[in-house]
Amino acid sequence: MEFVILAVVIAVVVLGGLSGLVLARRRKGHAAPPAPKPDALAPPAEPQVGEDAEVPRDTPKRTVESVDLPDAGTVTVLEPEIPGVPETLPPPAIEVPEPTAGRLVRLRSRLSRSQNTLGQGLLSLLSREHLDEDTWEEIEDTLLTADVGVAPTQELVERLRTRVKVLGTRTPAELRGLLREELVHLIGTDADRSLHTHSHEERPAVVMVVGVNGTGKTTTTGKLARVLVADGRSVVLGAADTFRAAAADQLQTWGERVGARTVRGPEGGDPASVAFDAVKEGIAEGADTVLVDTAGRLHTKTGLMDELGKVKRVVEKHGPVDEVLLVLDATTGQNGLVQARVFAEVVDITGIVLTKLDGTAKGGIVVAVQRELGVPVKLVGLGEGPDDLAPFEPGAFVDALIGE
Structure with missing residues (x-):
C-alpha cells in the first residue's frame, strides 16, 4: 500500500514538471498578440460639415499649373517683426492753453467755500439791525477763522466800525460796497503782481x-x-x-x-x-x-x-x-x-x-x-x-x- 502511494506522488511530480516545461517553451517561442490600435477601438468618425469637413479621398490633386496666382498689385508684403524694438509712437498733440486774461473771473465758482465763510459771513453780520460788541466780536472771529491774521483783523474791524457809524442807514448794496472797498484795501492794490518773464537781450x-x-x-x-x-x-x-x-x-x-x-x-x-x-x-x-x-x-x-x-x-x-x-x-x-x-x-x-x-x-x-x-x-x-x-x-x- 505504501508503495502505491509513493508511486502516485512521483507520477504527480513528473507530470507537473513536464507541463511547466511545455508552457515555458510555448511562451518562449510565441509572442503575445499585438494590442489593437486605438483607432481600431474607436467608433467610426461622424461626418463633418463646413470648415471641419475632411477632404474626400477621391478629390483630384491640384498641380502648380492649375493654381491661379494673385495679381502683383494685390500682394501684401509683411515686414518682419524685430523682437525688442518698440514701435515708434506719434508725438503728443500740442495743446493750446486758454488765455489767462480774466481767468480768475471764470474760476469764481471755485471759491464758493471761502465765499460762504468769509464774504457772506461778514455781510450777514454787518446786516444786523444792532451792531453791538458781541456782533463785532463775531466779525473778528470770522476773520481769524479765515486766517486773515490778528493784526490785519484788528485793522479791518476798526475801519469797518468807523465807516458803519458814519454811514448810518445800511442797505445791502451799501454794505457790500463798503466791505468790498475795505477788503481790497486790506489785500492791497499797490504791489507789483506781474510775472517778470520777458527775456533779456542775450538770455531768457x-x-x-x-x-x-x-x-x-x-x-x-x-x-x-x-x-x-x-x-x-x-x-x-x-x-x-x-x-x-x-x-x-x-x-x-x-x-x-x-x-x-x-x-x-x-x-x-x-x-x-x-x-x-x-x-x-x-x-x-x-x-x-x-x-x-x-x-x-x-x-x-x-x-x-x-x-x-x-x-x-x-x-x-x-x-x-x-x-x-x-x-x-x-x-x-x-x-x-x-x-x-x-x-x-x-x-x-x-x-x-x-x-x-x-x-x-x-x-x-x-x-x-x-x-x-x-x-x-x-x-x-x-x-x-x-x-x-x-x-x-x-x-x-x-x-x-x-x-x-
Whole structure:
C-alpha cells in the first residue's frame, strides 16, 4: 500500500514538471498578440460639415499649373517683426492753453467755500439791525477763522466800525460796497503782481519755483508753463527736483503738452547742475523763459535749505534770477507762514503762489502771507485742471468772496 502511494506522488511530480516545461517553451517561442490600435477601438468618425469637413479621398490633386496666382498689385508684403524694438509712437498733440486774461473771473465758482465763510459771513453780520460788541466780536472771529491774521483783523474791524457809524442807514448794496472797498484795501492794490518773464537781450528770464513737499510745486511749475505759453512765451523747463521719484517725468509730461522742452539729469544727481544746464539750453534756443522746478525740501532741514541757496547761486552765473516763486498750500493756514519765513531767509522770494485755494474756507491767508513777507501773491490755484492756475487780481478775488 505504501508503495502505491509513493508511486502516485512521483507520477504527480513528473507530470507537473513536464507541463511547466511545455508552457515555458510555448511562451518562449510565441509572442503575445499585438494590442489593437486605438483607432481600431474607436467608433467610426461622424461626418463633418463646413470648415471641419475632411477632404474626400477621391478629390483630384491640384498641380502648380492649375493654381491661379494673385495679381502683383494685390500682394501684401509683411515686414518682419524685430523682437525688442518698440514701435515708434506719434508725438503728443500740442495743446493750446486758454488765455489767462480774466481767468480768475471764470474760476469764481471755485471759491464758493471761502465765499460762504468769509464774504457772506461778514455781510450777514454787518446786516444786523444792532451792531453791538458781541456782533463785532463775531466779525473778528470770522476773520481769524479765515486766517486773515490778528493784526490785519484788528485793522479791518476798526475801519469797518468807523465807516458803519458814519454811514448810518445800511442797505445791502451799501454794505457790500463798503466791505468790498475795505477788503481790497486790506489785500492791497499797490504791489507789483506781474510775472517778470520777458527775456533779456542775450538770455531768457529765469524763474525758480520753491516750496515744501506736498504743496503741488511740480504741478504748479507745469501749469505756469501753460500760463506763459498762453501769453505767447517760449519756455524751457528745468527738472532740478532730482530726489523725488518720477518728478522729472511728471514735469516733462507737462512740458510736452504745450511744446516746451524739459532739461533733466540722473535721478539723485546734482540739482544745481541741472538748473545750470537748463538756463544754458534756454540761452542756446533763444527761449523767453526758463522755469526751474527745485526739490520739495522740508523747511526744517537746514542742509537742504543751504542746497537751495546753492542752486540759486549756480544759476546766477548766467545772470540774475528774475523771479523766485514760493508755492504755499492754502489749506495749511498759519503753518504756511512759518514755511514762508524760513524760505525767505534762504532765497529772496519775489512772489507767492497759493494752491488749493478752492478747497479751503481760509481765503484770508492771502492777506496774512503778504503781511508776513511783504511779498505779493501773484498766482492762485483754484482746482486740479491744467488751466486752473490764475493770475491774482485783488478786485476779482474779493468779488468772488462776497458774491454779487
